[in-house]
Amino acid sequence: xxxxxxxxxxxxSVYQYLVMNRKIEELxxxxxxxxxxxxxxxxxxxxxxINNQARYASYINEVLNGxxxxxxxxxxxxxxxxGCAEFDLKQEQAAVIINEYVDLTKKFCDRDSYKLVNGVxxxx
Numbered sequence: 001x002x003x004x005x006x007x008x009x010x011x012x013s014v015y016q017y018l019v020m021n022r023k024i025e026e027l028x029x030x031x032x033x034x035x036x037x038x039x040x041x042x043x044x045x046x047x048x049x050i051n052n053q054a055r056y057a058s059y060i061n062e063v064l065n066g067x068x069x070x071x072x073x074x075x076x077x078x079x080x081x082x083g084c085a086e087f088d089l090k091q092e093q094a095a096v097i098i099n100e101y102v103d104l105t106k107k108f109c110d111r112d113s114y115k116l117v118n119g120v121x122x123x124x
Contacts, residue, residue, distance in 0.1 A: 006032075006039040007082070007100050011108075013046045015078035024050055041091060048085035049078075056084035063123045075108050076117065083121045098122060 013027040024047055032043065049056070057069040060080055069077060083101045086092055098121045105114040 003039065003042075004100060004103070006042040007045075008104060008107075010042040010046045010049075011075075011078050011082050011101075011104055014049050014081050015074055017050050018074045018077055041089070044089060045082055045085045048088060049081040052085065052088070053081060056081050059084060059124055060120055063120045072116075073109065073113075076105070076113055079105055079109075079117055080120055083117070084124060087121075087124060 009031045013024075013031045016022060016027050016031075017024070028043055028046060032039075057077075060069045069080070072080070079101050083097055086097045087094065098118060101121060102114045102118050105117040109117075
C-alpha cells in the first residue's frame with residue numbers, strides 16, 4: 001500500500017473523530033483493518049493529530065486571516081490537523097507533506113479549498 005493511500009485513510013480517521021468523537025483505537029481498526037502492511041507512521045500521524053488538536057487549531061487560527069479553524073469544514077480540519085502532525089513528527093519533507101494534503105483537498109473538498117490548505121500549511 002502506498003503512503004498516499006495510508007495518508008487518505010489517516011485523514012478519514014481524523015475526520016471521523018471530528019464528526020463522531022470516536023476512540024482512536026476504533027478509528028484505526030476500522031480504517032486500517034485488513035491491511036497486511038499497516039503504515040506505523042500514519043497511525044502515529046492519526047494519534048498525534050487527535051492528541052494535539054487544540055494546539056494545532058491554535059497555530060492554524062494564527063495563520064487564518066478573518067477566519068477560524070472551527071469555521072472550516074471537517075474535512076479541511078482533518079487535513080490541516082494531519083499536516084500539522086506530520087510537521088511535528090519530522091519524518092517527511094515539508095514540500096512532500098504540503099503536496100500530499102493539497103492533493104487530498106482537491107479530491108475531497110470544494111474546488112478552491114486547496115488554496116486555503118496550501119496557504120496555511122506553507123506558513124506553518
